[in-house]
Amino acid sequence: MKVRLRFTKLGKIRFLGHRDLARCWERAIRRAGLPIAYSEGFSPRPRMHYGLALPVGAESHAEYMDIDLSAEIDLSDIAELLGEGMPAGVDVTGVAEVPSNAEALQAVVDRCTWEFELTGTTIDEVERSVRDLMERDDVPLTFERKGKALTENVRPALLSVEVSPELRDAAVVVVADLATKPRSIRPSEFLSCLGGTFDVRRTCRNEQWMTIDGVSEPPLAAGTTSRPAAEQLAS
Amino acid sequence: MTSMWPQLEPLLAKVGKPARYIGCEEGAQTPRHGADTVSWLLIYPDTYEIGLPNQGLQILYEILNERDDAAAERSYAPWVDLEAELRANGLPLFSVDTHRPAPLFDLLAFNLSAELTYTNLLNCIDLAHVPVRAEDRAPHHPLVCAGGHCTYNPEPLADFLDFVVLGDGEEVVSEVTDVIGEWKASGRESREEVLHRLGLIEGVYVPSMYEATYDGMRLVGVTPRYAGIPEIVPKRTLADLGAWPYPKNQLVPVTEVVHDRLNVEVFRGCTRSCRFCQAGMITRPVRERPADQVRTMVSEGLRRTGYDEVALTSLSTADMSGIESIVSDIVNDPANCGQVSVSLPSLRVDAFTVGVAAQIQKARRTGLTFAPEAGTWRMRQVINKLIREEDLYGAVESAYSQGWRRMKLYFLTGLPTETDEDTLGIAELARNVVNIGREHHKSPSVTVSVGGFVPKPFTPFQWFGQNTSVELQRKINLLRDETRRERGVDLKWHDPKASVAEGIASRGDRRLGRVIEEVWRRGGTFQEWSEFFDIELWEQAMAAHGLDIDWYVYRHRTEDEVLPWDHLSAGLHKDFLWQDWRDALAEVGLEDCRWTPCYDCGACTGYSIEHIVASATPPAGGSQGTGVDLASGGAVPVSLLPRRPGVAV
Ligand code: SF4
Numbered sequence: 001m002k003v004r005l006r007f008t009k010l011g012k013i014r015f016l017g018h019r020d021l022a023r024c025w026e027r028a029i030r031r032a033g034l035p036i037a038y039s040e041g042f043s044p045r046p047r048m049h050y051g052l053a054l055p056v057g058a059e060s061h062a063e064y065m066d067i068d069l070s071a072e073i074d075l076s077d078i079a080e081l082l083g084e085g086m087p088a089g090v091d092v093t094g095v096a097e098v099p100s101n102a103e104a105l106q107a108v109v110d111r112c113t114w115e116f117e118l119t120g121t122t123i124d125e126v127e128r129s130v131r132d133l134m135e136r137d138d139v140p141l142t143f144e145r146k147g148k149a150l151t152e153n154v155r156p157a158l159l160s161v162e163v164s165p166e167l168r169d170a171a172v173v174v175v176a177d178l179a180t181k182p183r184s185i186r187p188s189e190f191l192s193c194l195g196g197t198f199d200v201r202r203t204c205r206n207e208q209w210m211t212i213d214g215v216s217e218p219p220l221a222a223g224t225t226s227r228p229a230a231e232q233l234a235s
Numbered sequence: 236m237t238s239m240w241p242q243l244e245p246l247l248a249k250v251g252k253p254a255r256y257i258g259c260e261e262g263a264q265t266p267r268h269g270a271d272t273v274s275w276l277l278i279y280p281d282t283y284e285i286g287l288p289n290q291g292l293q294i295l296y297e298i299l300n301e302r303d304d305a306a307a308e309r310s311y312a313p314w315v316d317l318e319a320e321l322r323a324n325g326l327p328l329f330s331v332d333t334h335r336p337a338p339l340f341d342l343l344a345f346n347l348s349a350e351l352t353y354t355n356l357l358n359c360i361d362l363a364h365v366p367v368r369a370e371d372r373a374p375h376h377p378l379v380c381a382g383g384h385c386t387y388n389p390e391p392l393a394d395f396l397d398f399v400v401l402g403d404g405e406e407v408v409s410e411v412t413d414v415i416g417e418w419k420a421s422g423r424e425s426r427e428e429v430l431h432r433l434g435l436i437e438g439v440y441v442p443s444m445y446e447a448t449y450d451g452m453r454l455v456g457v458t459p460r461y462a463g464i465p466e467i468v469p470k471r472t473l474a475d476l477g478a479w480p481y482p483k484n485q486l487v488p489v490t491e492v493v494h495d496r497l498n499v500e501v502f503r504g505c506t507r508s509c510r511f512c513q514a515g516m517i518t519r520p521v522r523e524r525p526a527d528q529v530r531t532m533v534s535e536g537l538r539r540t541g542y543d544e545v546a547l548t549s550l551s552t553a554d555m556s557g558i559e560s561i562v563s564d565i566v567n568d569p570a571n572c573g574q575v576s577v578s579l580p581s582l583r584v585d586a587f588t589v590g591v592a593a594q595i596q597k598a599r600r601t602g603l604t605f606a607p608e609a610g611t612w613r614m615r616q617v618i619n620k621l622i623r624e625e626d627l628y629g630a631v632e633s634a635y636s637q638g639w640r641r642m643k644l645y646f647l648t649g650l651p652t653e654t655d656e657d658t659l660g661i662a663e664l665a666r667n668v669v670n671i672g673r674e675h676h677k678s679p680s681v682t683v684s685v686g687g688f689v690p691k692p693f694t695p696f697q698w699f700g701q702n703t704s705v706e707l708q709r710k711i712n713l714l715r716d717e718t719r720r721e722r723g724v725d726l727k728w729h730d731p732k733a734s735v736a737e738g739i740a741s742r743g744d745r746r747l748g749r750v751i752e753e754v755w756r757r758g759g760t761f762q763e764w765s766e767f768f769d770i771e772l773w774e775q776a777m778a779a780h781g782l783d784i785d786w787y788v789y790r791h792r793t794e795d796e797v798l799p800w801d802h803l804s805a806g807l808h809k810d811f812l813w814q815d816w817r818d819a820l821a822e823v824g825l826e827d828c829r830w831t832p833c834y835d836c837g838a839c840t841g842y843s844i845e846h847i848v849a850s851a852t853p854p855a856g857g858s859q860g861t862g863v864d865l866a867s868g869g870a871v872p873v874s875l876l877p878r879r880p881g882v883a884v
Contacts, residue, residue, distance in 0.1 A: 012240070013489065015253035020490045027487065027541030057248045085541055087259040087489050199245070 001069045002102060005082070006094030006220040009060045010204075013089035017056050021090075022048065025065070028085030032078070037068040051105035051219070052112070052180060052208065058187065060205040064105050064219050066098065094224040105219055108210040110181045111159060115206050116191065117171035121198035126172045127163045129195040134161060139193055141185070154193065157185040171201050237268070239326060240334040246320040254490035255283035256317065258309075258331035261487035261540065264296065266306035266332060271420060273412045275299055275307040276330055276340040276363075276377070280347070280355035281763060283311040283331070287486060288494040290548070291383060292346045294481040295408050305412045308332040308340075312355045313362070315761070321362060328362040337363035341415055343377045347385035347392075350740035351733065351762040354755040356381070357395060367752065369397050369443055374426050378415070386440075387470075387517055388692040390457070390799040391740050393442035394748035397426075398433050400440075401803060402470030402517075403503070405479050407438050434464050438471035440803060447745045447799075452786060454744055457802045469804045474844045476503050476522040480532060487540045496544035496578070497536040501529050501561075505550035506846070507583070508825045509608070510619045510815060511647060513691035514550055517805040519838035520846045521829050526557050533565050537575060544576045552579040554829075556850035580604075583622065602641035602682075603634050609650060610660025616822040617652050619815075624664065631668050635675040642668060642681045648710045649688040649702035649734070651819060658710045661685065662717040662724070669723040682725045683718065685711060687734035689741055693805040695815035697798065700791040701738045704770075707731035732770040736762060738788035739773060744799035747787075750776040806838035827853070 009021070016024075026046055029036050038044035047068035054060050079092040086092070118126060133139065139155040157179040164173035174194075178185050187203050209216045247253040268274055277296055279286025286292070292309065299307035308330035313321060321327070328337040337343060343363055345356050360367050365376045372379075381389065382400040389399040400407050411433060418429040434441035444464045448455040459466055473479060485497060502523040505515040524532075533545050545565065552558065562577050583606075607627050609615045615622060631642055646661045665683045672679025687707040690696045702710075711728045718724045739747065753776040754762075761767040777784055792798065794813055801809070811834075815825060828834060829846050830853045839845050 012257040012259055015247055015257050016259075016489050017254060020254055023491065024489055029541075030543060031538070031541035056253065085261075087261070089259070200248075201245070 001072050002098050002100045003067050003069060003075065003078070004094075004096055004098045004102070004105075004220050005065045005067065005079075005092055006218075006222060006224070007063050007065070007086075008091045008093060009054060009063055009089060010091075011059070011089035013087050014057055014059045016087075018050070018053050022050065024086055024090070028082050029067070031085040032081040034067070034078070034082075035069050035071040035073065037070040049104060052109055054205060055187065055203070058203040058205060061093075062205055062207045062218060062222075064208065066102065066105060068100075093222045094220045096220055096224050108219065109208045110211055111177055111179045111209045111216075112205055113207040113209070114176050114178060114187050114190070115202075115204045116174045116176070116187070116200060117168060117202040118174060118198040119171045119201050121172055121196060123163060123165065123167065123172050125196050126174060126194075126198070130161045130163055130174070133194055134158065141189055141193060143189060152183065154183065154185045154189070157183050158190070158193075172198070175206070237336075237339065238334045239329045239336055242324065242326055243329065243334060246317065246324065246326075250316040250320060251314065252490070255311070255314070256331060257489070258334075259489050260287075262482075262484040263332055263486060264300040264307070264484075266300060266308050267303075268306050268335075271304060271416065273305045273342070273415045273419065274340045275305065275342045275344050275408075275412075276310055276335075276337055277307055278310045278312075278328075278343055278345050278359055280312050280345055280352040280359050281349075281761075282314060283488075284490070284492045286311040286346070287488050287492045288498065289346055289348070290482065290498060290500060291404060293486055294479075295344070295382075295404050297482050297484065298405060299408055299412065302409065302412065304416055308335060310337065310359070312352075312359055312761070315767075318358070318362065318760075327364045328359055338365065338377065340377050341419065342411075343379045345379075345381040345383075347381050347383040349763060350385055350737045351768070353385075353392060353740055353751050354759050354762055356392065357752060357755040358760045360395065367755075368394050370394075372397070372426060374423055378426075378429070380411075384514060384517065387513070387803060387805055388742065388800040389440065389442065389803075390447075390745045391743040391747035391751055393447075393745045394752070396442060397430060398439055398441045400471070401438050401468060401805070403473045404471070405473055405481070407436065407471050410436050411439065431461065431464075437469060440468040442745075445802065449746075452783075454797045454799060456797055457745075457799070467802055467804050469841070470517065470806060472520075472806070472838075472842055472844060473503070473522065475847060476500070477525045477528055477847075480524075480528055485536060485540065487542070494546065496546055497533065497540055497542045498546045498548050499529060499532045499536065500524065500549060501547045501552060501555045501558075502549045502848075504846075505554075506828045507551060507554075508619050508815075508827065510617070510695040510819050511608070511650065511688060511691075512550075513694050516694050516807060516812075518550070519806065519836065520844060521554075522847045523556060523849055526561055526849060529561055530564055534568060534570055538570070543574055544578060546578045546580055548580060551583050553583050554853070556848055602643055603639050604643040604645065605630060606645035607664060608645065608647050609653075609657060610646065610662070610664055611657045613822060614650060614653060614657040614660065616824055617819050618647075618650055619819065619825050621824050624667075627664065628667065628671055631671050635672050635679065640672070640676050640679055642672070642679070644668065644681060644683050646683065646685050647688045648685050648714075649707050651696060651699045653710075655710075655713060658713055659717055662714055662721070665718065665724045666721055669721070672723070678723065680723050680725060682727060683714075684727045684729075685714060686729040687731045689734050689737045691741055692798070692800045693807055693812070695812050695819055697742065697812065698792040698794075698796075698816055700789045701734070703789055704731040704735050707734060730765060730768065733762075733765075733768055735770060735784065735788060736768070736773045739777070739784065742799070743787055746780070746782060749780045750782060753779060804841075806836075806841050808835070808837040811836045829853070 036046045039047055049066040051064040075095050079095045083092045138153050140151050141154045142149055142151045159177035159179055161176045207218055277292050279289050296307045299305045310330050357367050366372050378397045380398045381396050382404050386399045414432050430441045433439050434444045444460055445457050446460050447457045504518040504521040506521055509515055565577055608620045609618055648658055665681050668681050669679055690699045690701055708731045718726045754772045757772055759772040829848055
């Protein structure tokens with residue numbers, strides 16, 4: 001049985017790296033007594049499949065993970081059981097069975113919605129920078145991948161960027177939809193494309209999206225505790 | 236400001252491994268601070284990864300937080316990148332629990348487990364915005380104290396510590412809390428007054444209440460300045476470990492740390508009497524935890540933490556009464572959340588049997604570590620690690636036959652009376668171990684780890700002049716040349732220069748305070764880390780203060796010499812230690828008093844306590860410290876070794 005989890009990563013725990021978080025999940029799953037399936041081979045690993053990595057320091061309302069269980073179980077109190085074993089700030093906000101052949105999370109997600117809090121700047125300034133950025137056809141970004149410097153136009157990955165008309169605790173709030181396919185752009189890369197000077201107080205992934213039959217939807221909606229439209233997820 | 240989190244957040248975004256500083260552990264307590272609460276900041280003066288698993292600190296953390304009138308939080312030395320950020324922003328050290336600034340605590344309590352962390356202790360005091368020298372502190376500053384094995388010679392830190400606790404801390408923390416609570420309630424006026432009262436608690440040493448006098452370089456004595464302050468400060472010893480099932484809620488860190496597993500202490504103390512081992516000498520007698528309590532702590536701990544590995548800790552776990560059945564119960568208990576592996580750190584080769592091997596390999600097969608400590612039987616007689624070569628070979632045979640491939644062997648070099656033949660014996664043992672491995676596997680590997688011996692206070696070797704770093708390096712080179720072409724033997728060694736710095740701090744007196752302060756002021760923190768260790772800082776600081784490394788480190792002490800820790804007591808009679816030192820030089824062994832009659836070292840007799848062991852017979856197999864084969868187990872004949880002269884039995 002394959003189970004998809006939706007969870008948050010908020011507050012202090014945002015400084016925890018991906019590998020460490022994975023170890024927390026392994027312990028939480030053992031604690032909850034879930035019949036996790038193990039990989040074959042010399043040193044068997046629990047079969048857990050993570051979605052797109054979240055940069056250390058960024059928060060999220062919408063992280064996903066699929067786990068393989070070796071037995072069918074009732075999912076009704078799993079969210080609570082697992083949540084108890086996870087550090088504060090990681091809440092399991094959705095659980096559902098998905099088809100065993102559901103496509104990997106990393107492959108299906110095509111865009112993410114990010115929210116930034118910028119300080120040391122003004123709404124006007126940021127609005128101007130955003131307008132300038134989005135009016136351009138070509139936004140070259142030099143980045144390093146596997147030790148090599150590459151320059152690419154990342155404009156197609158900038159799907160939409162909005163500046164909130166209100167300050168939040170003296171910070172300008174920017175919400176950006178950034179593509180993860182075919183070419184992805186990291187939140188920090190997006191901010192470096194944005195002109196002007198500011199400090200980044202907070203980076204938060206608000207949602208991840210996949211497209212099914214032309215309709216955008218999250219891999220699992222918050223609050224789901226039962227079977228989603230599982231058929232749709234089958235590849 | 237009682238939480239620095241908002242100020243820290245932007246800094247953590249800039250530093251490496253920020254998860255070191257966020258706390259969030261499973262098992263973390265919720266401290267309740269208040270005007271009449273005594274607040275402790277328990278600090279391990281090295282990184283979070285190294286400090287978090289420290290059991291002593293976790294035990295006190297729980298005991299204090301169980302009290303209504305106390306609150307305890309934890310802190311660890313910030314890495315150099317965060318330290319720079321804190322200093323640049325004028326921010327102090329903080330707790331990882333609620334990110335409370337260190338200056339708000341009543342006490343800064345350090346765990347001192349290694350001498351090379353001393354400069355970090357100074358750095359943490361300074362980062363706490365407290366004057367590093369005790370004499371410069373005002374009543375509003377936190378009291379600075381320390382516990383842990385290094386505090387058996389606290390003299391090099393006498394200038395910086397307000398008080399020191401010797402021995403087991405479980406009971407004494409509460410007595411200290413009471414005194415400080417009253418002091419706070421009465422307006423917290425004079426520091427001297429509270430220190431004086433603390434100095435009357437058994438096991439508490441207040442350096443400023445004592446005067447050190449010298450005659451040239453020679454120490455004449457360290458004596459109380461005031462009537463009523465004890466001339467000799469005794470250590471504290473718990474009579475019964477079973478009464479203290481702590482930690483009940485071992486902390487489970489969110490980020491990876493050393494010893495990242497459930498740790499359950501199965502007994503405290505060790506009477507194997509290895510003469511180089513300070514831990515074994517200062518923690519006597521042996522106090523076993525009842526086997527049922529061990530089982531409960533393991534199964535509850537595993538269920539609560541989700542760990543799949545448990546270590547049964549002690550100084551020599553294979554000596555625990557009934558260890559085989561304890562291990563098999565753990566491995567076979569279906570309630571223990573699936574696959575559990577048990578690790579037994581500090582295994583004695585003479586107690587490692589096929590039975591134990593089979594049990595602990597059931598779940599997971601990692602490497603195995605044995606510590607023969609010396610390469611020849613003669614040398615092992617000197618250090619009283621009376622394991623025969625056959626014991627070692629028998630143990631590795633058991634291990635290889637049960638499927639282990641990787642062995643790690645620990646040795647010391649620079650031991651008293653060591654000859655090149657003894658040193659080269661290490662290579663010989665390693666070679667034979669690999670050969671045994673070849674009978675079972677294609678390419679067995681043995682890691683030989685060699686450390687330079689540093690004599691420690693309250694051991695029979697406290698009088699021994701440490702080998703120079705040049706001599707240690709020569710011996711390591713001998714071994715390196717000898718093992719170079721040896722397939723399967725991988726030689727690793729500890730930097731002999733670090734042993735010099737450790738030697739300075741280990742047996743130094745109060746005059747070393749200036750040296751430690753100077754090394755710290757010149758940036759010498761994290762001296763346990765090879766990338767930061769700098770012997771020149773130590774050499775220059777010693778020279779600058781007119782102190783001689785030869786005198787402090789390399790010199791043999793005489794029987795009549797006053798040692799800097801003579802006014803403290805680990806329970807051991809000094810004449811017992813001296814006799815044992817003479818016996819060492821005469822290559823005479825000493826039995827384990829758990830199973831043979833007491834020879835009155837002083838550790839029990841002075842405290843009206845005794846060993847608590849469930850079984851009066853040693854575990855089966857090997858020679859059990861007698862040097863003869865006791866493979867059938869059972870009672871150890873009493874006087875196998877020459878009777879020790881001059882010691883009443
Ligand atoms: S006092 Fe006697 S029984 Fe106790 S540790 Fe010393 S020798 Fe052993």
